[in-house]
Amino acid sequence: MAGRLKVFIGMAAGVGKTYRMLQEGHAEQEAGRDVAIGYMEPHKRPETSALAEGLEAIPRRRLTYRGTDLEEMDLPALLARAPELALIDELAHTNAPGAEHEKRYEDVRDVLAAGIDVFSTVNVQHLESLNDQVTELTGTRVRETIPDAVLGEADEVVLIDLTPEALIERLRAGKVYPGENIEAALGNFFTVENLLALREVALRQVAQEVEAKRLVVEAPLGTRTERVAAEVPKAVGERLLALVRPQPSSQRLVRRAWRSSQRLGAPLDLLWVKPPGQPIEGEVERQVTALRHLASVLGATFLIEESDNLVDGVARVARERGTTYIMVGESEPPRGLARLREPLPQRLMRATPAGVDVRIVARREGREER
Amino acid sequence: MTVEHLLIAVALVAGLIGGYLIARSRLRGRRSERPQAIHQILLPFTGTEISRRALDAALRLARAEEATLMPAYLAAVPKRLPLDCAIPAEAAKAMPMLEAIEQRAASQDVSVDSRIERGRSYRHALERLLSRESFDRVVVPATAEAGAGFSGDDLVWLLEKAPAEVLILRPDPEDRRFVTANGSRAAV
Numbered sequence: 001m002a003g004r005l006k007v008f009i010g011m012a013a014g015v016g017k018t019y020r021m022l023q024e025g026h027a028e029q030e031a032g033r034d035v036a037i038g039y040m041e042p043h044k045r046p047e048t049s050a051l052a053e054g055l056e057a058i059p060r061r062r063l064t065y066r067g068t069d070l071e072e073m074d075l076p077a078l079l080a081r082a083p084e085l086a087l088i089d090e091l092a093h094t095n096a097p098g099a100e101h102e103k104r105y106e107d108v109r110d111v112l113a114a115g116i117d118v119f120s121t122v123n124v125q126h127l128e129s130l131n132d133q134v135t136e137l138t139g140t141r142v143r144e145t146i147p148d149a150v151l152g153e154a155d156e157v158v159l160i161d162l163t164p165e166a167l168i169e170r171l172r173a174g175k176v177y178p179g180e181n182i183e184a185a186l187g188n189f190f191t192v193e194n195l196l197a198l199r200e201v202a203l204r205q206v207a208q209e210v211e212a213k214r215l216v217v218e219a220p221l222g223t224r225t226e227r228v229a230a231e232v233p234k235a236v237g238e239r240l241l242a243l244v245r246p247q248p249s250s251q252r253l254v255r256r257a258w259r260s261s262q263r264l265g266a267p268l269d270l271l272w273v274k275p276p277g278q279p280i281e282g283e284v285e286r287q288v289t290a291l292r293h294l295a296s297v298l299g300a301t302f303l304i305e306e307s308d309n310l311v312d313g314v315a316r317v318a319r320e321r322g323t324t325y326i327m328v329g330e331s332e333p334p335r336g337l338a339r340l341r342e343p344l345p346q347r348l349m350r351a352t353p354a355g356v357d358v359r360i361v362a363r364r365e366g367r368e369e370r
Numbered sequence: 371m372t373v374e375h376l377l378i379a380v381a382l383v384a385g386l387i388g389g390y391l392i393a394r395s396r397l398r399g400r401r402s403e404r405p406q407a408i409h410q411i412l413l414p415f416t417g418t419e420i421s422r423r424a425l426d427a428a429l430r431l432a433r434a435e436e437a438t439l440m441p442a443y444l445a446a447v448p449k450r451l452p453l454d455c456a457i458p459a460e461a462a463k464a465m466p467m468l469e470a471i472e473q474r475a476a477s478q479d480v481s482v483d484s485r486i487e488r489g490r491s492y493r494h495a496l497e498r499l500l501s502r503e504s505f506d507r508v509v510v511p512a513t514a515e516a517g518a519g520f521s522g523d524d525l526v527w528l529l530e531k532a533p534a535e536v537l538i539l540r541p542d543p544e545d546r547r548f549v550t551a552n553g554s555r556a557a558v
Contacts, residue, residue, distance in 0.1 A: 297457055
C-alpha cells in the first residue's frame with residue numbers, strides 16, 4: 001500500500017514550513033511512529049536546526065559534479081531504512097546529476113510507492129501553473145518547479161500562513177537569511193506588495209485544492225470528466241461573464257468586469273452574442289480583434305455565440321460556463337415600441353439559472369463613440 | 371362620410387404611423403450596432419502618468435477633426451515570459467490610466483477606443499500596434515526624464531516608420547502637469 005503525502009505550502013521562504021514539518025514529525029514520533037528525516041534544509045536557521053534534534057536523520061549522499069561536491073538526499077539509504085514516516089524538505093528541488101531522478105518530487109514518489117508516508121514542503125511559486133503569474137506579480141522567476149499534479153496527489157495540503165508584516169519582521173530579525181543577505185532580500189523580493197500578492201495566490205491555491213478534492217469525493221457517478229463538468233459551478237466558485245459588443249464602449253465594461261473578477265479571484269469570460277449571418281468584417285472585425293486582444297492581455301476568455309436571441313444565447317453560455325455573475329452595459333434609452341419591452345437585465349435574470357447575479361455598468365456621461 | 375369610413379381612415383393612419391415608427395426604431399438599432407469607419411489619433415503612453423499637455427493637445431485635435439482618440443498603454447513584457455502571456459500587473463496599472471483619459475475625453479465630447487499593447491520593449495509594442503491598426507496621426511509626448519517613456523531613438527524611429535503624421539510634443543519645463551490614475555497632478 002502506497003504511503004500518504006502531506007505537503008506544507010507557503011507563500012515564500014521563511015514562513016515556517018520546515019519548522020512546522022519538524023514539529024509534526026516530533027508529534028508523530030511521540031505518538032509511537034518510526035520517523036526519519038530524509039532531507040532537511042536548515043538554511044542556517046538555528047531554531048530550525050535545533051528542532052531537528054531528536055529526530056533521526058538519514059545521512060546525505062555526496063555527489064561530485066564538475067569538480068564540485070554536492071549533497072543530496074540518499075534515496076537508496078532512505079528506502080533501505082524504510083521508516084514509517086520520512087520528512088523530506090523542498091519538494092521542488094532539482095537533484096544534482098548522478099542522482100536517481102532529476103527532481104526531488106520523483107524521489108518522493110518512489111518513497112511513497114515503497115509504502116512510506118512523506119511530509120514535504122514547497123513554496124507556491126514553485127507550482128508550474130503559477131510560475132508565470134508569480135513572476136508577473138513579483139518580477140522574480142524561480143527555476144525549480146513542480147507539476148501541479150504533484151500537489152494534487154497529496155493526501156493533505158497544509159497552508160503555512162503568515163502576514164507579510166510578520167514575515168518581514170522575521171526577516172529583519174535574521175530568522176530567515178543570514179545578516180549579510182537581509183537588506184538585499186528586503187529590497188528585492190520581500191516587499192509587502194509582493195508578499196500580499198503571493199499570500200493571496202497561496203490561499204487561493206489551497207482553497208482550490210480542497211474544492212477539487214471535495215468534488216471527487218462527492219461525485220461518485222460517471223466519468224471523471226462528467227463529474228467535474230457537472231460540478232463546474234461549485235468547483236470554480238465565482239465566474240464572471242461580461243456581455244460585449246464589437247464597439248469601443250465595450251472596453252470600459254471589460255475593464256470594470258476585470259476589476260471585479262480580480263477582487264473576487266474569479267475567471268472572466270467575455271461574450272458577444274452575434275446575430276446569425278452577420279459577417280465579421282470591416283470595423284466589426286477590427287473591434288472583435290481588439291476585444292480578443294484585450295482578453296488575452298487580461299487572461300480572460302473571449303467567446304462568440306451565434307444566436308438571434310440575445311437572452312437565450314447568454315443563458316446557454318452562462319449554464320455551460322458555470323457563470324455566477326453577469327455584467328451588462330447600460331442600454332440606450334428605449335424608443336418607440338421598445339419601451340413596452342421588459343428590460344434586458346430582468347429578461348436575463350429569468351432566463352439564467354437561479355443564483356446568477358446581473359449587474360449593470362453605467363454608461364459614461366458624454367459621447368463615447370460615433 | 372359614414373362612421374365606418376372614418377374608422378377605416380383612422381385605422382389606416384394609425385397603421386402607417388405605427389409602421390413608420392417600427393421601421394425607424396429598427397433602422398436606428400442597426401445603425402447603433404454597426405460601428406462606422408472613423409479617423410483615429412493614436413496617443414501611446416507608458417507608465418502611470420501622461421503629460422496633461424500632450425493629452426489635451428490630442429483631445430483638441432480629435433475634437434477639431436471629429437476623430438477618435440486611441441490612448442494606448444504600452445507594456446514591456448520581460449523576455450523570460452511569453453510575449454502573448456496575460457499581464458495582470460501591467461493591466462492593473464493601465465486600467466485606471468485609461469479610465470482617467472476616457473473621463474477627460476468624455477468631458478470634451480471626444481470618442482475614445484483604448485488599447486493595451488504588449489512588446490519586448492515600448493518601441494516593439496508600438497511597432498505591433500502600428501502594424502495592427504491604422505492611424506491618421508500619432509501624438510507622442512516626449513519626456514525630459516531619462517529612462518521614462520520614449521527615448522530620442524524611439525522618436526526618430528517613429529518618425530521614420532509610422533505610416534501616419536507624427537506630432538511630437540516637446541516637454542515644457544514650465545508646464546509639468548500630468549494626468550494620473552487618480553486625476554491630475556503637478557510635478558514640483
